[in-house]
Amino acid sequence: MADESEALRKQILSARKNNQKLNIVGGGTKDFMGRTADSHAETLSLAEHTGIVEYHPVELIMTVRAGTRIADIEAALAEEGQCLHFEPPRFGDASTLGGTLACNLSGPARPWTGSVRDQVLGIRLLNGKGEHLRFGGQVMKNVAGYDVSRLQAGAMGTLGAITEISLKVMPLPASSMTLVQDMPMADVIRYMNQRAGESKPITGAAWVDGKVYLRLSGARSAVEATAEKWSGEVMEQGEAFWKQLQHMTHEFFQGDAPLWRFSVGSTAPNPELDGPMLIDWAGSQRWYRGEANMAKLESMAKPAGGQVSLFRGGDRSDEVMHYQPEALQNIQKRLKESFDPDGLFNPGRLYSWL
Amino acid sequence: MKTRPSISKAELAEKFRSFIDPDFVITDNETMKPYECDGMSMYCEMPMLVVLPETASQVQQVMRLCNEYRVPVVARGAGTGLSAGAMPHKEGVVLSLAKFNRILEVDPLARTARLQPGVRNLAISEEVAQHGLYYGPDPSSQIACTIGGNVAENSGGVHCLKYGLTVHNILSVEMITAEGDRVVVGNDALDGCGMDLLAVMTGSEGLLGIVTEVKVKLLPKPEVARVVMAGFDSVQKAGDAVGGIISAGIIPGGLEMMDGYAIVAADDFAQAGYPRDAKALLLCEVDGTVEEVQEHIEQAENLFRELGATSVKTSQSEEERALLWKGRKSAFPAVGRISPDYYCMDGTIPRRQLAHVLLEMEKMSEKFGLRVANVFHAGDGNLHPLILFDANVPGEFERTEAFGGSILNLCVEVGGCITGEHGVGVEKIRQMAVQFNDEELQQFHDLKVAFDPRGILNPGKGVPALKFCQEYRSLEYKQHDHDTVEVAHG
Ligand SMILES: Cc1cc2nc3c(=O)[nH]c(=O)nc-3n(C[C@H](O)[C@H](O)[C@H](O)COP(=O)(O)OP(=O)(O)OC[C@H]3O[C@@H](n4cnc5c(N)ncnc54)[C@H](O)[C@@H]3O)c2cc1C
Numbered sequence: 001m002a003d004e005s006e007a008l009r010k011q012i013l014s015a016r017k018n019n020q021k022l023n024i025v026g027g028g029t030k031d032f033m034g035r036t037a038d039s040h041a042e043t044l045s046l047a048e049h050t051g052i053v054e055y056h057p058v059e060l061i062m063t064v065r066a067g068t069r070i071a072d073i074e075a076a077l078a079e080e081g082q083c084l085h086f087e088p089p090r091f092g093d094a095s096t097l098g099g100t101l102a103c104n105l106s107g108p109a110r111p112w113t114g115s116v117r118d119q120v121l122g123i124r125l126l127n128g129k130g131e132h133l134r135f136g137g138q139v140m141k142n143v144a145g146y147d148v149s150r151l152q153a154g155a156m157g158t159l160g161a162i163t164e165i166s167l168k169v170m171p172l173p174a175s176s177m178t179l180v181q182d183m184p185m186a187d188v189i190r191y192m193n194q195r196a197g198e199s200k201p202i203t204g205a206a207w208v209d210g211k212v213y214l215r216l217s218g219a220r221s222a223v224e225a226t227a228e229k230w231s232g233e234v235m236e237q238g239e240a241f242w243k244q245l246q247h248m249t250h251e252f253f254q255g256d257a258p259l260w261r262f263s264v265g266s267t268a269p270n271p272e273l274d275g276p277m278l279i280d281w282a283g284s285q286r287w288y289r290g291e292a293n294m295a296k297l298e299s300m301a302k303p304a305g306g307q308v309s310l311f312r313g314g315d316r317s318d319e320v321m322h323y324q325p326e327a328l329q330n331i332q333k334r335l336k337e338s339f340d341p342d343g344l345f346n347p348g349r350l351y352s353w354l
Numbered sequence: 355m356k357t358r359p360s361i362s363k364a365e366l367a368e369k370f371r372s373f374i375d376p377d378f379v380i381t382d383n384e385t386m387k388p389y390e391c392d393g394m395s396m397y398c399e400m401p402m403l404v405v406l407p408e409t410a411s412q413v414q415q416v417m418r419l420c421n422e423y424r425v426p427v428v429a430r431g432a433g434t435g436l437s438a439g440a441m442p443h444k445e446g447v448v449l450s451l452a453k454f455n456r457i458l459e460v461d462p463l464a465r466t467a468r469l470q471p472g473v474r475n476l477a478i479s480e481e482v483a484q485h486g487l488y489y490g491p492d493p494s495s496q497i498a499c500t501i502g503g504n505v506a507e508n509s510g511g512v513h514c515l516k517y518g519l520t521v522h523n524i525l526s527v528e529m530i531t532a533e534g535d536r537v538v539v540g541n542d543a544l545d546g547c548g549m550d551l552l553a554v555m556t557g558s559e560g561l562l563g564i565v566t567e568v569k570v571k572l573l574p575k576p577e578v579a580r581v582v583m584a585g586f587d588s589v590q591k592a593g594d595a596v597g598g599i600i601s602a603g604i605i606p607g608g609l610e611m612m613d614g615y616a617i618v619a620a621d622d623f624a625q626a627g628y629p630r631d632a633k634a635l636l637l638c639e640v641d642g643t644v645e646e647v648q649e650h651i652e653q654a655e656n657l658f659r660e661l662g663a664t665s666v667k668t669s670q671s672e673e674e675r676a677l678l679w680k681g682r683k684s685a686f687p688a689v690g691r692i693s694p695d696y697y698c699m700d701g702t703i704p705r706r707q708l709a710h711v712l713l714e715m716e717k718m719s720e721k722f723g724l725r726v727a728n729v730f731h732a733g734d735g736n737l738h739p740l741i742l743f744d745a746n747v748p749g750e751f752e753r754t755e756a757f758g759g760s761i762l763n764l765c766v767e768v769g770g771c772i773t774g775e776h777g778v779g780v781e782k783i784r785q786m787a788v789q790f791n792d793e794e795l796q797q798f799h800d801l802k803v804a805f806d807p808r809g810i811l812n813p814g815k816g817v818p819a820l821k822f823c824q825e826y827r828s829l830e831y832k833q834h835d836h837d838t839v840e841v842a843h844g
Pocket of ligand 1: 428436492495500563776
């Protein structure tokens, strides 16, 4: 529980003076993501900048310092019967909220409950000039000024060090239940989308190893009535399965083979690939394991309405994120310049050109 | 950045007419008159000219020319905005998207729709109803306002506590940049690689790009929706009841509050059967499956009674539900009937500050000698105080503006913000200096440059020039000190 923002600011100012690049690190559990970090850069650690600044359960809003561990946040919320309902993945105990927002990581409920980006209401940010700025707010609705808070989602720290985050929290669902049944991959996309189109309390739809899993959560009566109606067997320990997806501890994610993430239209046909696949988010997120050529996968992701990225493993000296057209590259380069004119933060971590 | 356009009106019009139907390049004052303001009609300006392109490539050409000659461009949807965001620039072009009114594609299985920006908000839900779907955000202006305007303002509605704002309900936008590039931000997927440019475009009030296509998410229509109406003899009790519902783990589809003035005005207008002697009224809509709604309605009724409601009534039919909402949805015009003019504010506050803020507003109402009625998106803390005034009484609008400004300052003071959904535009530009400091405002200016290097998109809106901020802040201090009301006309 400490406010380290002044020390962080000083480190940025001195780095600026000495033309020293900075790698922003929270808990260090996502070091494997993005491109290989610049080895000459100094670490700007947010790990000590922790603590819940404000929490009003009745307002459904919490403000925390960015280095606060997800585990600590979830524990505080659980005491009030609430949760982060974007289900943040944790790749270790040290995972922080700041890193989760910078990488825009959300769990299996994301299509229904929204992503971390969706829940963010405001941030404080140290930019490359060492200015400690406040954007958004601690209220549910705020359209004053540009949405700099959500801009950070996926920026991987290239625009500055997020120091504080206000976000929407939600009540824990009263009950949940998982239905499982066998289904070939060829049929599953249509099936999941049909289910997602019904007005039922669905909060998960995934497919792996020839089985489709649907999760229902909400008012007990609604969950039970839906489970009655829908096919599939009630899975004992269903929640454990979703936790394995959320934290990527499921067997599918084990081993060293490169892990690719297709983020595509939910009804797009599956890419024709040989290796193992796991489908989540009712079809919007598809994981693939195997050696592959980035350009080839990009050419598959595009007609599927989305993008591909090399999530873990493989060659991380080259690009790992889907290419961006030139006009969008230019906008992002200029945005970077506007926040970080000396290019201090996470050089080349997101894209080689950023 | 502020250099004058380097082309005359006649020359520019001629260039536009070479690629746009000449009837839709408007240069005469009479035909331009309807474009002089948006829904915030107190702020007017005549543009240099108005142009109505009908293809994205025409928009591209318009932008290239305007960028080359440094001509300001103000995009315009339906003109229902309530912050003068679409008010023309006197040396600039109004770029109306009225001809972009087609629904391009509906995909019922993927639950998405691809739209031109001039499609009306309500038309989306009407079109997709045949598939059991609807579009979530439902501003009260939904009969008229466009999806392009919704994106530009990040509009909300009575259902956004549960279903989110525009930013939560769109997948991608195609836009034309200030320099005339045609780009798509976002895609059919839920998340993309890199910075979230879609988020920064949403709510950018026409300052970062011209939206020429929008892909929205659609939601399955709930099996059933019911409304519980509860009257209270104090605002404080009603405010506590809102907290009570949410603490009980119920996220209502809509949760709206009205104060005494608004209750009577709305009931006169809609004959909705509201408890006219109540000091505060809550409308709590629960939607979902039949079972869930049953369970939550019972819980809500009991809670309201426990928390001191003087009356509780639940809709028993669709007609009754519609009637209860009719009062709320027509609250603005209803208040319009009890006063020659009204001025709608849009601050957001932490809900726990509600009673305090309403009390302070009552004091201000006395001080300024103007009545105020309150409708309130209670679930998410978004206040809409309606200040009643008469524009024909000299000085009364100026007093109204000053009253409004004080309300916004109060919202910031209690930890809230100056606008929840209507945007900053011209109207709240001075209060930006209260919510943000100079470094933050400068960062906004720098961000805009990344999209619009020459500053031609909707200049003078959204973010104030820093030199005016110091003046405004010191003026505010003076007001606090001497309690005098004197604000320069905007
Ligand atoms: C009676 C009434 C009730 C209202 N209720 C609500 C409500 O409940 N919730 C709410 O959020 N708002 C509400 N509003 C405000 C208003 O309707 C919304 O802000 C709406 O989104 C504006 O849409 P429009 O098409 O009229 O946009 P306009 O007023 O034409 O423009 C608004 C802004 O968007 C920009 N713009 C428009 N189209 C584009 C485009 N294609 N590309 C780039 N920029 C563009 C303009 O430059 C301007 O800055 C209400 C207004 C009225 C009059």
